Amino acid sequence: MVHPSREGHMQGTALISGFLALAMSGGSANAIQDAPEVDPAVATETVAEGPPTLDTRTAHLLSVELLRYASDVLAVSPVSTEAIEAGRIFITEATRLDPGNIEIAHKQLQIAILTEDEAFIEHSVDHLLELSPGDQVAQLRRLVMAIDQFNLAEDRIKSYEILLKPSNQETLGPVVSSRLAFNLAMLYRQTGDRDGFARLLGESMTLDPFYAEAMAVGAGYFQTRVADPVASVELLVSLLLSDLSDTGTPAVLANMLMQHGAYEAARRMYTLAIDDMVADSQPPSNDLLADLAVSMWAAGDGESALALIQVRQHELDELYRSMTREEKPELSPLELARLEAPITPTLATVRAVISSSSDADTAADGMASARESYLNAISILQSNDNSDQRDLASAILELAWLQLWLGHNPDEAEEHVQKAQQAAALSEEARARFDGWILLRQGFPGDATTALEPLAEADPAARLGLAVAQQEQGQLQDAARNYLSIARETPGTLIGIWSALRLQDILGTRLPPTEEAAAMTVLVNSIPMAVDRYPLDPRLAVSFSLSLGDSDLQPYQPIIVDIEIVNNTPMPMAVSPEGPIHELVLLQPEIQIAGMDKIKFGPLVIDVGHRLRLEAHEKMTVSIDLRSTWVGRILNLSPLPGGTVTVTGIMNFKAGNQTAAGNTVFYPGLLGTEVAPVPTRVDGIRVDDDWVSGIIASTTDGVLRAENISDLALLASVIQDNTRMQVSYPITQNILDGGVEVILDAYDRMDSVQKAWFLSIMNSSKDLRSIQEEATKGDDRLVLMIMLIKLLDERDNILIIESPILQRALESTDRSVKSLAKWVKRRAEYLLELELARDRMLND
Template sequence: MTMRIGQTWRVVVIGLAVVGAAAGQTQPSTTSQTAEQMMAGRLEQLARNRIENRPDPSAARIEQVLILLDHATRLDDTNAERWRYLIEAIDVAQRDALLRPALEGYLRTSPDDEVAWFRLLLVLGESRQTVEGRLAFYDSLLTGKASDRFSLSVRSRVAYRAALLCREQGDEKGYARELSRSMRLDDVNKEAALEAYRLVTSRSELTPEKQLILLLQVLHADPADAGVHQLIADLMLSVGNYGQAFNWYTTGLVLHELRGRSPSLDMLRRHVVAAWGVGNTARSLELIDGVRQTLEARASAAEAAGEDPTGIATMPLDFQQLLVAIHTVQSQGDDAAQQFATLREMLNGHLADDPEDAKLLMDLVWSAVLFDQGLDKSMAAHLDTLRTILTEDLTEESVALQRLLGWWELRAGRPAEAWEILEPLAPTDPPSALGLCYVLAELGEFDAIGEWLNRVYQSGPERLYGVMAVDMLRRYGLELVSKAEWDAVNASVDRLPRSLQGLALSRSPVVQLRAQARGYRFGYGDPIEIDLVLTNLSEWPLALGRDGTIPTRAFVNTTVESGAGEPVRQNPVVVDMHRQFRLDPGQRLRVGSRIDVGRLGMLLDSNPQPKLRMHVLAVLNPVMNATGGFDPGLLGSQSPLPNIERVAWAAGMRRSDGTAAGSAAECNKMLQRVGGTNAAESMLATARLIYILPRVGEDQQELHNRIAGSIVGAYKRMPPLQQAWTVSLIGNEELGNELGDQGVMYWAARSTDPLVRLVYMATRHLAVEPSFLSQTISKGGGDLRRFAQAEQVLAQEAAEMEASSDSGDGGS
């Protein structure tokens, strides 16, 4: 499992020039955050940087992330997204013991999050030592006084878990009861609907009508599930409704493609049959050609990967038979002969290993007589061999052999002899009945053909002989008659609103994502927050999440422009909007998020002066496009925001190259605030001065020295929180010895405060002195010890990688 922030997206840190700010564009010297919130945000940034651009972070990195986020939530327990990030890290680390307090902390900030409540209830249930204890706990949530505290959707999923526990215990009545309750509580609970379908279909032979009722329940729970569309299509094909089957296979195929998945060959074969059944043989051939292209692409990919491509591009036998059959009924003799030659070659290839394989011989000779192809001496010899094998193995000749002999007589131009063989078999053997129809056609007795063809069709509409019978009925202008028990199924599916079947493919938007900023002008240190609003525009209630209809994964893409150089696209912020289980028609879900996190957050923290303009685009269900950006995928949506501006700090300080950085008077004001009683203002002033220090002109050495000396002097008097903040800032600037190893960092390395020592290690990642790590491991507290141990592991891994790289360079 990977953390969502650890994707391999390109990160470009902006090289921000120091630019002057025009009058009216300077920011106030205060922030809306407390000192604790500012430090908590800094710890979160350090945690995110540990794993950003690392799709599979190591255990040591995850351990450090957990420790940093734990300290961040202790400093500020009001930030919902930070709690979610901690929960995600706990999941990746598989540290289940940490999950309950993290969920409880998050729910104090987001008490309306159904999904988190359900997860906490599961954690509480799992804490019961026995199955009976868990069932009693779940029952109290469903029937006790506590039940009113939770939504119907939450209780539905609790009932579903109770049903699974009953099944494990062998309590069949309890299983059925809780499963039924789960579906009553929330009719878009897909897990419950699928479980009910599996339960009923596995225990009894259902009529097609009852099968359809169950499948429509699953469809209602998730109209965008390609698998459900395929199951309905299979059912429609089995009752001979080729038109509905074709439509459902088509929507299922499109849904597979939109999700980037490949449909099964069995689904494609059935789609070919359905297309043929409605008379669209051109579409049947297109589908088969698509299979051929897919197999050839797989073979090419295997060859490019150095694998043996032999056999990968070979068309499956059942598709090859369909090719021959379709060209035959279309009276395309040359094409039919060519495709049969390929089929014959394929079967002969298999027979080379075992010339007396009865099944292969039967397939070969049956294909020859069915399609009236290749009836030569060689095929006759195969028939003799098959006759000998079956006669020796059985006390009497099999129905399959008799059928084969009857068809052979038919193709040999001896209809009377064919009739004698096939007529006794026809009432119980559909392929023999189909042969009988060919005999009747040759004899010109068309009145009797319709009844026999309909019997063949009704015995297996999805089979090759069934669709061939339908093709004959169409050619002779005869009526297609379905079974009486199929009529109710066909009527039910015909009444189904098209808006449900085609919901995911509708031209009208089904889901709308709107991004709204909580402000468009921010100062240094201010959180940059937005809201994402998800609306169900359809007429149906829809489930949310990975197993639901409405996608809940959104990317907030930010491009930053500083006025110097080209705008630079930052890593997207990933927002999981799965806070509810369903959205009713017209219902909205609002989720807040910050965009100043990750590398962008560190960039903003480390560069207080420049004015920055941010272009923001939110994308629901993002799919990467050819340019490296993201477009909305299936049922996705996107919403741009007006430009957001992070205003510049005061302008005026002269640098040696003539650019402006900030006035001396303003610097004096900042120096007065450093180490002052107002912790937040002190931290803001420290950040600005640390940013300015390396940018002071060479002719302003006195100011340079005064800033450096003041920061170092103030640092010694600062409370630990402000010291930790200062240390975190210095790690991102090349400040020279006065603030580095012989200044602030010198004193930080000798601090006894846990937070300062933690930030010192986190900021000097892979550059912490071995003696510091050893001392921390031997004398530090639990968190510090684990962090230092993880740092040792990462430093060792980095050293080994560098040594390996050097060795490789030397070898070349």
């Protein structure tokens, strides 16, 4: 007797070998080393029955209609298990009709995942890989599914380890192997094996250093376990290069560079961080701007630092004046021009400190602005009954410290210290430090030295006061020693940079960077300079374009849009939900039909994530048929006049509703691009007696070809318009009657696929009602499916629920027809309930 868990292990092993050996393009049973033999019973595949027609063109047209139905039933709320099953039914039939259609194959896999039916998912993955052997995402899914057949973690771990043997990695390739290694690392973490987690995480990062998810986890994990800041910077540089669309990494890297005195490198990264945020439609914070200004100043460019702050001041002034103009329209332009917006205390402090090295007027202006900013903040805290007194004391002390440090109004600073003490008690050390600085700024450097010297070793601010006092007393060597220690211990702080500049004044030369700072700068310099330009012009990194195969199409002809994405960088770029190339692209079609307003429904979100990454200068193309979307439905409703279809596309898109009307808008994020509209023309038909007579003559007898079916569909539309008196073309009545007769006759000669497609695009008409009545009485699955879904075109939900065809389908022995009928009934009942609820609200 085999133990149940062991039996599961044996079956899973057999499953794995079959999946793994065939997962790659051109894979064979011996491609994966150490894989067990395949159980023939498990490996046998079911081959789907082909379409019941010789008319492959009409079969394709019908498959596209079914693809749209599958998408539509899952797009309406609420999404139920019945809706998912309906989507499965439609997509299965679409696949059977057009098994070589890659768009349908991708949709089948998406729906299979929703069903959570492992056999269906497995079948869908297999089918997709038959059509697209190079689909890395499908390859990876197939491998992971095979491993997930195991119930025990130890069996899954063993399977992953087998896959990640060097010989197997060579077959799988580093990109897929990296993902498998990361999965195994996460599995090790779940089981508490830290060493295994670290080993496999490192292996994943090594196999594909452009796999952003592994790099992000690795950077966070290994930074906490290495005491080497240079190694931490190396991890962050690798993380940045792995995902150029991550707006957070440059700022984190810049902060670390500042902490270790790599000022020029920090300036570059802060600039990149701000450019990234602007490109991603995120306004950079005042604190981030302050950090950039500090890095500029530290790198020796105080003038640019002050100019940067002035630009932000100008932006705030304009916003402040605009708001004031709305509140006080009586103010004159001159009065408005005099208004100046307060800036945050942080930004004001940075400006004051940098300005202190400039001329007296600039220094005084900087300090005055900082004082005003702090007094505003203190006033707000004082007026708020719920504010913490410690926060109030802290703000007052910050102002006092800034005044003492920069030598402005020590008497007022002393008053601030006393007020802070009333709000919250100061420690003895803090009080002693302030007393020493007050003595220094009141002109008693000797007394200040006495007060500050005992505190200097443990308190950098006290040591700074001591150094200033020593410099004023001519003790330049002692002062330089203290300035140097502050600059080395706190290189990323304002007092650290200020101390380095004071030391430079004493020595007459700039303080050289430390070995750490130099090594970090080398690492940052390894980032290509082109990366700095990507936020400003994303086309340098990624090209995005849309193209249409034909600019002039016939009615019902596929409208193929080719989505092309090109990696223009000299390094790989991942395709994933996080980026840098996001796997979803947004398309916004618009239709202009003669005599109608422009038609524009919701945008289309297209999944282009069929590759795990694009290599340097590699491109990928994903094609979709707009007929499988709402565009096809609209054009089917009005095929005679033709129309122009325009498509706008956005890559790496973001959504927001910051509009006056609160409408959702879509726009490019970082590395995103919006492409100009791409137009195509769908020709209309010049309807006259000769055109109708030609169709009658070509379809009177014989085998019906695809072009005959399309012509009959157009003729049915003419008859429908004529019935509704919506015609701008005079058709002789006897010729039109002949058209009705030929449609009725031809319908009887159509095969089931032709009938189903014809019914899918034909609208109700009293002259052709007998066709629909006949269709409801038959047993053809495709025809019944079409008739059921078209029931929802009926406006009266009660009539839908009571429809004979629905009642008949609910009793069908065909599981698919019955399941679809259940969903149609549930949908109609849901809409009816909404309708009744609205009526009750109106009556109340």
